[in-house]
Amino acid sequence: MLKSLFTVVFSFLFISLNFAQIKKTSTPNWVEIQTYASEPNIDLDEVTQGTLILLYDQQTQVDSEENYFKVVTKITENVGIQEASSINISFDPSYQNLSFHEIDIIRNGQTISKLNSSEFQTIRQELDAENYIYDGSLSAVTHISDVRVGDIIAYSFTRKGYNPIHKNYFAEYYNLDNSHPIGKINIKINSKNKLEVKSFKNQLKFKETFNNNKYTYSLLEENISATHFEDNTPSWFLDANFIEIGNYKSWENLIDWGVQLFKVKDNLSTSLLKKIKEIDKENNTKGQKIEATLRFVQDEVRYLGLENGISAYKPSSPNKVYNQRFGDCKDKSLLLVTMLNQMNIEAYPVLVSTYLKKTVTNLLPNPAHFNHCVVKVIDGNEGERWYDPTITNQGGTFNKVVFPDYRFGLVLKKGNKGFEEIFPFAENTIDITDNYILEEVGKGAILKITSVYSEAEADNIRFYFKNNSIINIQKEFEKFYSDYHANIKSLGKPEYTDNLKTNTFTINETYKIDSIWQPSYMENQIGVDFTPYTITNVLSMPSKIERETPFELSYPITRSHTINVELPEEWNVDEDNFNLSSPNIFYDFDVLYNKSKNILTLKHLLKIQKDFVSVAEFPAFYNDLKKLDSELNYNISYNIGGSSTSTGSALKYLGIFVFICFLIFFTWLAFKLYHYDVTPKIESYYQENKPIGGWLILIGIGLCISPIRVFMDLLNTEVYLNGDWLVYFGGADFSFSIGLLLIIETIFNAAVLVFLPLIILLFIKKRSSFPKVYAIFLIVYFVFIVADSFIATALTGVNSLTSVEENQLIKSFISTGIIIPYLLLSERVKETFIKRYQ
Known part of the structure; x- marks a missing residue:
């Protein structure tokens, strides 16, 4: 709901020069003006894209078919100027009028009006054109001049008019979770008739009141945190504060509405009847007739949707679709149903939701829940067949044509009261x-x-x-x-x-x-x-x-x-x-x-x-x-x-597995250590957000090189990464002491591989815990390599270290002796690493 109001559309198909449908009017007197806080009590770390929504206000008069909206946005970063300064509101000119009431910049407590109807453009946008669907909607677009960081942009407008195809029916839904935090949300609906309300997640609910012969449904929430959605969540899972409201009494009520929409009132044209008779004559069985008709509608009537106004719900006549040889899903479905009915084959249009699937059965009746139309056919053996006439070049006989996993459908047949479940038979x-x-x-x-x-x-x-x-x-x-x-x-x-x-x-x-x-x-x-x-x-x-x-x-x-x-x-x-x-x-x-x-x-x-x-x-x-x-x-x-x-020694693979387990364990420990916090002593003369500089640059370079060097050493040694350390431990040529030393070395190498990246992260984030953590790491590292070198020398019977090993120990001793005092005593270090864990 909110996304459509805040997203700037970059590509458009048609531009119109006049905008007669837009009016500049005062705020309707039935609207309750909402206040908002310029500094809401929300976590600013959740703010993204440089904008903070201070107010989203939507108020609806059901009986007069008016929808009032007000959006107030604060620009927190310069990257948010582009989006916040462009206003783009869509409407369908075939049944809606659009009135703007205000476009203001609030800067330092002063209000600067930017509402100028001459600066609007009407732009025809077709967001689903790549799928050959054209809805005919227009966008009122204007770009606010002189917008700056810290400005508050407030605009309000009213859309008047509902699609006449719904007659006296009203249905709406609100998804009140958003990936952005919001200072305040206000929703209000007035209706002379009582409406049905249903909530999901049950954290936000409408309050119902009855005064002056009208029902009011309202919701007011402040300081709403951003919602974070998991990847790979099914589209039908409503993991949100989702609220529905409407006056459809039942699904049977909606089915009856749909039956009337799909009723063919005109006599079939001569050309269409000729085609039907041709298919009927050339095929003997009902199955063959179904298959031939389906192939014709799928492959010879191309998919194209012109869905402005009532055409968004009402299908075109079969005569028109047959003659123009194009139509959208409901046009093609009605053509298929009509042709089959003419051959005494029972068939019905079916409304489905390709994204809600099973969840649609738990919602309130609402035509907007359905985004697709297909066909149910009863063949000669009273078997149920389901077909999607928008799919082209399908193979298989009439009883083996694959039908997508839409799961539930609303069959538009008089007397039906609810959904029918569709079981996928294919294994694909x-x-x-x-x-x-x-x-x-x-x-x-x-x-x-x-x-x-x-x-x-x-x-x-x-x-x-x-x-x-x-x-x-x-x-x-x-x-x-x-x-x-x-x-x-x-x-x-x-x-x-x-x-x-x-x-x-x-x-x-x-x-x-x-x-x-x-x-x-x-x-x-x-x-x-x-x-x-x-x-x-x-x-x-x-x-x-x-x-x-x-x-x-x-x-x-x-x-x-x-x-x-x-x-x-x-x-x-x-x-x-x-x-x-x-x-x-x-x-x-x-x-x-x-x-x-x-x-x-x-x-x-x-x-x-x-x-x-x-x-x-x-x-x-x-x-x-x-x-x-x-x-x-x-x-x-x-x-x-x-x-x-073939795949190698079992012990070797066990060794690899154990090494990976050590990595996972130390990763868990590193995650715990990342939360470790040190309270820094901050002097009054410290520079705010002091950059990393001086000798710290050299320490940082050394830190970034260290993981690469350690990993290259492991690759050259190979014994740990390829699992051979466990093979050696179990080999006849090695003693238990050497095997135990190999296990300890494996554990230590796994720890180093994990903790070095952690220390680099603490360094980059300038965390207060960095000096202490890195100092302890250097001490442990030096002590271990010294002990490991001498123990290994003793166990293998070698009298002395190699020159390479001696040089490594000397370098480690010198660097440890220099870096640790600098980390613990340097004023620059104390002034740089003062950020706490948040």
């Missing part, structure tokens, strides 16, 4: 077979790929091929596979077969890969990774295990990915199976090996079981994804000395 499978023919070890390979797309996936890839040239497709495919094999080149254009009856689309590709073998993390070893990209493209690892809202999944889909590897020689492969089954996903992975043909086969199968993961299920789902992620990538490796392996 992509079946990939990768055949690798490896040349001799260390060389390249030939890759042959066969991809079979079914149901909705076939519809999607068919659309892609029809809209792109084969040459461009070849380049796009080659670019896609280059993410997995750097030296890959297509050996020809992709060949495809399209079977419309079975709705399968098959693609065959061939590639040449130079140098498919890559150096391994193990010394003197090379390897090849095989990744089921169709599965990795579907599942992504969430960033954290804690969650407050459901997690959306792509549904319904099935992915089957088989990788056959023709090896150049006999290989050491352990056949294996991994299986994961949960309420949300099913995954099966098989490792097979044909010794007689030297063929390694990796079979992956993934099915998404439902469209979302609940909050209660999410921790288990997160852990399942971690397990699955560890199995997806399969590696074969070859010792340059001459032996082949």
